Amino acid sequence: MSTLEIKNLHASVETPEGTKQILKGVNLTINSGETHAIMGPNGSGKSTLAYAIAGHPKYDITEGSVFLDGEDVLEMSVDERAKAGLFLAMQYPVEVPGVSVSNFLRTAKTAIDGEAPKLRTWVKDVKGSMDNLRMDASFAERNVNEGFSGGEKKRHEILQMELLSPKIAVLDETDSGLDVDALRIVSEGVNRVKENTGLGVMLITHYTRILRYIKPDFVHVFVNGQVAEEGGPELAERLEAEGYDRYLVEA
Amino acid sequence: MTVTDHSRATADAAHTHGLGTPSPDASRADRPTSFEVADFTVPTGREEEWRFSALKDIKPMLADEAADGHLEWDVPALPAGVTLTDVDVATARERSVRAPGDRASAVAVAHSGGARVLSIAPNTVVDEPIQITVTGTGQDVRGHLLVEAGASSEATVIIERKGSATYSEFVSVDLADNAGLNLVLLQLWDEDAVHAGEVVARLGRDSRLRGSVVTLGGKSVRLNTSAAFAGEGARVDLFGLYFADSGQHQEHQLFVDHAVPRCTSRVTYKGALAGKTARTVWIGDVLIRKEAEDTDTYELNRNLVLTDGARADSVPNLEIETGEIAGAGHASATGRFDEEQMFYLRSRGISEDEARKLVVRGFFADLVQEIGVASVEQSLMKAIDLELEHVNEELAETQA
Secondary structure, X not given: XXXXXXXXXXXXXXXXXXXXXXXXXXXXXXXXXXXXXXXXXXXXXXXHHHHHHHOOOOEEEEEEEEEEOOEEHHHOOHHHHHHHOEEEEOOOOOOEEEEEHHHHHHHHHHHHHOOOOOHHHHHHHXXXXXXXXXXXXXXXXXXXXXXXXXXXXXXXXXXXXXXXXXXXXXXXXXXXXXXXXXXXXXXXXXXXXXXXXXXXXXXXXXXXXXXXXXXXXXXXXXXXXXXXXXXXXXXXHHHHHHOOHHHHHHO | OOEEEEOOOOOOOOEEOOXXXXXXXXXXXXXXXXXXXXXXXXXXXXXXXXOOOOHHHHHHHHOOOOOOOOOEEEOOOOOOOEEEEEEOHHHHHHHOOOOOOOHHHHHHHHOOOXXXXXXXXXXXXXXXXXXXXXXXXXXXXXXXXXXXXXXXXXXXXXXXXXXXXXXXXXXXXXXXXXXXEEEEEXXXXXXXXXXXXXXXXXXXXXXXXXXXXXXXXXXXXXXXXXXXXXXXXXXXXXXXXXXXXXXXXXXXXXXXXXXXXXXXXXXEEEEEEOOOOOXXXXXXXXXXXXXXXXXXXXXXXXXXXXXXXXXXXXXEEEEEOXXXXXXXXXXXXXXXXXXXXXXXXXXXXXXXHHHHHHHHHHHHHHHHHHOOOHHHHHHHHHHHHHHHHHHHHHHHHHHO
């Protein structure tokens, strides 16, 4: 049982126009096995929240705290956060020339576990996960994200999530830009990992469509750097019908 | 980041481009060659072939003066059919495949005191690599080396250069008909060494040369390689791997001269740069002369910049004088290992040092395999790791 506890989180970013406050006091607690959908309009700070949790150097944390099972996440380096059990599936995964997917996965697994995975089970695990995500075996020999289609990049993110088995995963707009087939494959992957490992999920999305495939336990509406409203799955249905206009007027 | 990629470009007109365009009449074929030092003026740094060079470091080797130093040669027991002998300057000139192409190598020949000749007798097949190590002991040295691969011979020759020296050299590589030679030149000098070298190869009919250059050490290394086809059906593969840290200037110029029909050339050079003052230069010239029908050529240079401040120049030039070719192309790209890539890898638990290692090893891996000598491959990956440790230490210091 793991818990990610975000309290009063404030984050800013340096822009040419000066310091810009993006997160303005975020409170959120995610336990193992729970799925929290973070929904909100573009520019509300959803992705910043994801990057701030993962430790991207671009964002300054100016106030608040993030704890994972009582450990201070904000004190950890980016790789230490991953080793502690956090995973960020990125909206725009980065190309890494010269590094094959198979080499990358093995290196990451070794880093997370502190020891190299046993060769035989590892090869089997990778193959099994790739099969489930309908990824061709040749994928493993390609360079990380280089020349990947949008759907391939997102499947590759979920592949990593499955193999690295984190405690809490933040999925940053994993559904954006996917067609229905790819969305279904990716969602099945997330549900499978949840079922097998008790993963806690922070599902950041702009659209409600993914919630047909991944059922949230909680829905948080994110507006102007804060959680504006919280509820159960029924809140997502209301958002689907009404959109975000109601919150934007209030903001 | 600059990228030029003209994969499989074919043209019947001359085709040249680069960072700056040389004077319009400057075909690579017109560059003079001579054994007479006086035929080359002392370069100013404005000349096409010197404009990216570390001329200040190289200057002492451009003076038409004797140098009294020598390198220590460590030569193994040579297999049957292979000999290493010394010849005087006059004989060395005669047996060179052509005259030097710049002042530094003309000076090297004139003041070498004669050449060492590594000969592989015709029809000799040597299975094990011939590993020669030359070590500098801080002296000023001029050198001339001849490698002669007899008809239908097969051999692998590795020459490792280490220690410290101010060293200029002219290396002539002669492949007789149907010879196969794998020649590996390792520049693993100490950090204060300065090295200016010219390697010129002539390929006889149906011969095959794999020429690999690995430059990791030295303060300044300028190593230019030319390959000229003298008979049909020959093939040259030129590989280069370099890694420049702060304070290192590494220059590699290539020239492949397709003067006869039906020959194939591949040039593949890759470099990594780390540290504020790391500097690399790659110039790749390919000339397909009018007679060279059915030529197949491709040259590639890739540079990976690991830190701010480092500078990589990459200038491919392709001159094509006939439309009747099988294929001709070049590609050049210089990319950065940036903060976003670093974040991506670290967010998967991979440490900063490990991430850099992963990227650099991946970048070089296929090239290292191409060198085709198992013992070199292993020690090379270790040497690259060692380079990276230096880089990581240096970065840790600047961050601290």
